[in-house]
Amino acid sequence: MKKTKLCELLDIEYPIIQGGMNWIANAELAAAVSNAGALGIVSPTAGMRLEDDQEENLRSHIRKAKSLTDKPFAVNFPLQTPDVDKLIDAAIEEGVKVVTTSAGNPALYTAHLKEAGVKVLHVVASVRHAQGAERQGVDAVIAEGYEAGGHNGFDELSTFALVPQVVDAVSIPVVAAGGIADARGLVAALALGAEGVQIGTRFVATHECIAHQNFKDAVVKAIDTGTVITGRKLGHTRGLKNEFTAKMLETEGSGASPEELLVLIGLGRSRSGELDGNVVDGELYCGSIAGMVKDIVSAGDVVRIIVEGYDRVVAAL
Numbered sequence: 001m002k003k004t005k006l007c008e009l010l011d012i013e014y015p016i017i018q019g020g021m022n023w024i025a026n027a028e029l030a031a032a033v034s035n036a037g038a039l040g041i042v043s044p045t046a047g048m049r050l051e052d053d054q055e056e057n058l059r060s061h062i063r064k065a066k067s068l069t070d071k072p073f074a075v076n077f078p079l080q081t082p083d084v085d086k087l088i089d090a091a092i093e094e095g096v097k098v099v100t101t102s103a104g105n106p107a108l109y110t111a112h113l114k115e116a117g118v119k120v121l122h123v124v125a126s127v128r129h130a131q132g133a134e135r136q137g138v139d140a141v142i143a144e145g146y147e148a149g150g151h152n153g154f155d156e157l158s159t160f161a162l163v164p165q166v167v168d169a170v171s172i173p174v175v176a177a178g179g180i181a182d183a184r185g186l187v188a189a190l191a192l193g194a195e196g197v198q199i200g201t202r203f204v205a206t207h208e209c210i211a212h213q214n215f216k217d218a219v220v221k222a223i224d225t226g227t228v229i230t231g232r233k234l235g236h237t238r239g240l241k242n243e244f245t246a247k248m249l250e251t252e253g254s255g256a257s258p259e260e261l262l263v264l265i266g267l268g269r270s271r272s273g274e275l276d277g278n279v280v281d282g283e284l285y286c287g288s289i290a291g292m293v294k295d296i297v298s299a300g301d302v303v304r305i306i307v308e309g310y311d312r313v314v315a316a317l
Helices: 005-010 027-035 054-068 084-093 110-115 127-135 159-169 183-191 213-221 243-253 258-265 269-274 288-292 299-316
Strands: 016-018 040-042 073-078 098-102 119-124 140-144 174-177 196-199 227-230 237-240
Touching: 016 027, 016 040, 016 299, 027 040, 027 054, 027 073, 027 299, 040 054, 054 073, 054 084, 073 084, 084 110, 110 119, 119 127, 127 140, 127 159, 140 159, 159 174, 159 183, 183 196, 183 299, 227 243, 243 258
Parallel strands: 016 196, 040 073, 073 098, 098 119, 119 140, 140 174, 174 196
Antiparallel strands: 227 237
């Protein structure tokens, strides 16, 4: 497989990054991905209850990941998270050397992280945001199309349209995200000028991931049209179709205000779906690539299958 600038930047063997899936990016998953030669990611909220201490949870997962791998792994920080500054400081104290940031202004913490010797990759959904992140000194940007699961950009740019435009607009490495689950997606991303890919949904359906079995099964059963975007008045969110998303779309269509929609969503709905297995009324963040996920395997096998398939895909071009 081709070595890219991303491999050199992060000291990884393959240009593959695991997504920072909020409730389910646990230490065991991150370590398994990293041990396979890619970059695993830990989330500060992985596996925690709403009442738990997020900083303590983060430190626990970082220490666990370190006990399971001696290879690089990262922590994902949505910058709108309350007390994110304390979480970032905790990661620095624990010796984390790579972070991904999203859902916020990279001007807030990039310099602080860089001063501590941490590599910073920031998630963007437009050329303007990519250029802004580069000006703030991030080491790479993750250009995420609206095929991705979870929260997406308001402009709904697809990965195939977004990535080459970002590549042309910045001089730092670009990672493609959204709608990628196999070797074909990796080859396509590199052809668009990306230096690697970020994959989330495929890693949900792995043995090491702490997602509830109901959630994993729902991903495997999903078809090509099995996901939907909701919350356009709040912030575009892609998840598996269920009774909750149907109610959200109905409520949005009736002209409900953002405040009314927030009341409908309530607190911890995505945790309920992803960790507790409430696939009816829970929120199940999932990318539109779910229809390609046909089985539950080990995280290491996900990486190995992509790597082994890379040369076959390239040879067939």
